Amino acid sequence: MSLSTQKSESQTARRDTFGNEIDPVVGFARGSIIKSSIEEAKRLRHGQTVAAKRVQALGPRSIGVFTGNQRDFPVRPEDLNTNCEEWIGPGLYAEELRAVAIEHLGGRSDDGCAVFNRTSAGIVATIAALAGGKPVLSVVPAGDRSHASVVRGCTLARVGLKEVTSDKDWRTHIADCCLVIVTTVTSALARLDDAFTIAVVEEAHKAGAIVLLDEAYGARLRPVLHGGQKALALGADLAITNCDKAGLSGPRAGVLVGRSGLVMAAGAKAAEYGMEARAPIAAAVLRSLQKFDPHHLTQEAAAGQELAAALEAAMGAGVVMRSDLGPMVNEDAVLAIILERASISADALNVVPCEATAALGMLLLADHGILTVNTHGQPGARVSLRLKPTLDALASVGGVSAVVDAVDDCITKVADIVTDENAMKTLILGDFA
Known part of the structure; x- marks a missing residue:
């Protein structure tokens, strides 16, 4: 077990x-x-x-x-022999990708960015890199649950998972955790309001915990349809979103933005596991973010x-x-x-x-x-x-x-x-x- x-x-x-x-x-x-x-x-x-x-x-x-x-693949013809090239390509567009990802997720100018072959991969890698051997606290909207990648990520990292819905006493668990994951919008599209998310972030930071926002849908659904703030404007250390849903055209990939050292740690762990996005995928992520409407x-x-x-x-x-x-x-x-x-x-x-x-x-x-x-x-x-x-x-x-x-x-x-x-x-x- x-x-x-x-x-x-x-x-x-x-x-x-x-x-x-x-x-x-x-x-x-x-x-x-x-x-x-x-x-x-x-x-x-x-x-x-x-x-x-x-x-x-x-x-x-x-x-x-x-x-x-x-799930389109929006690279340009000129990308095929440049940005999509495995050895040189990532260096050509790294800063451009970082800048547009920071803007999309409301990050800071010195934030880092990493791209994964799936949002699930990014969540698993972040748990493995940052859980610190302690249970992960997952806070989700009332009546809903964490994505399966959170559960499986904790299993792979050999740490416990404390899942608490927003209508329960999530505060009592924060002191036991190094990593808190907040799912702002679930795959069933249950949603947390921004004030609640900010409260969780503030309490977690008081306890010295790192906060990751699972913004697979929420990064666009909250601001565009509900007038909410961009992800990292809510104060979290990290936010990850899916590049092929809620108004983004694809490809299937996850982009993580946040404090550069934490992003680097998650990206390195993903590379260990073979879950990082290769150059053509990351190049398509760049184009997808650039053309978001x-x-x-x-x-x-x-x-x-x-x-x-x-x-x-x-x-x-x-x-x-x-x-x-x-x-x-x-x-x-x-x-x-x-x-x-x-x-x-x-x-x-x-x-x-x-x-x-x-x-x-x-x-x-x-x-x-x-x-x-x-x-x-x-x-x-x-x-x-x-x-x-x-x-x-x-x-x-x-x-x-x-x-x-x-x-x-x-x-x-x-x-x-x-x-x-x-x-x-x-x-x-x-x-x-």
Whole structure:
């Protein structure tokens, strides 16, 4: 048993609506089809195959991305033989990248910058470099949880994790920690207000702790949609953001900015682990930050709200939850709807909610070109149905009403096979079953 999960396993196991035990690392119940990260990886690989077949048959415009991650690769032709060159390139643009990253995250002129192949990699490396052998305190919005990379980072660093929601007494844990991680906006888009984040930062600094803000979404969502301050203006030592979500076009990478010595330590640890971003990725991060336009985020948010309103009208406001970027339906609620449509009870079922949403996602992708995290999320990603349209997503799949009709159609198709475990397994994992 890892140090990072001792506390969770010593308590009564959490269970979902159907009585399935929830894996404390990923926050959802595993079943007989999606048993571990290995099956999640197989599901992802199958999802990629399904997407490729659709593109080969109908062209790239036949798919709309509803993950909230645009994932372009915005290098320029002149970058290919200069900035993307592995030996010379990083030195050519290092200062330019540092300056634009500092501006984006509201840092200080002498701050450092490091780029990682994923935001998760940056979080893991920072924990490994800066936890100091003590438990990490993770503060998250009420009712939500840390990203799986925080849990796994603590396990790899062999330190404990104290996760506290914003409505609980987080102050009592700060004295025990060298590193405090504050998730300002979670992947479910639950959000802390700036005043609360500042209070955590101030208390942590009084205790001599280092503060990292997980700003994967928050670096843009808070200032652009809610009038908040830029990340490092909140007083933290470090902030990390994702370069392919909430208005940034890609690539998939994480950029860390903050006190130069701490950034250097995290970057060095990432290099030890092979998690640093190589020259072409970092060059694309530079171009992505340079061309960031807040209007793109407001457009995404407006499209998401239009879709949320339509899905609420079809499924009910009590079923559909709204985030800043679009509608969400909890995985338990999805399975409950499927059971109702199939006219069966949960006792007749061998699948768990994450498998129901994975099956729904595969059908949405194959039949309607709607690409979601349910097919393309990495192991540990949330498994609720989340529809966060990127800029051209709605147009690519026929508009808002087409998406609502597709969700209804695919729920019926899952209901038709939900008691057939082999059919569900084939749908979710394909040839990787």
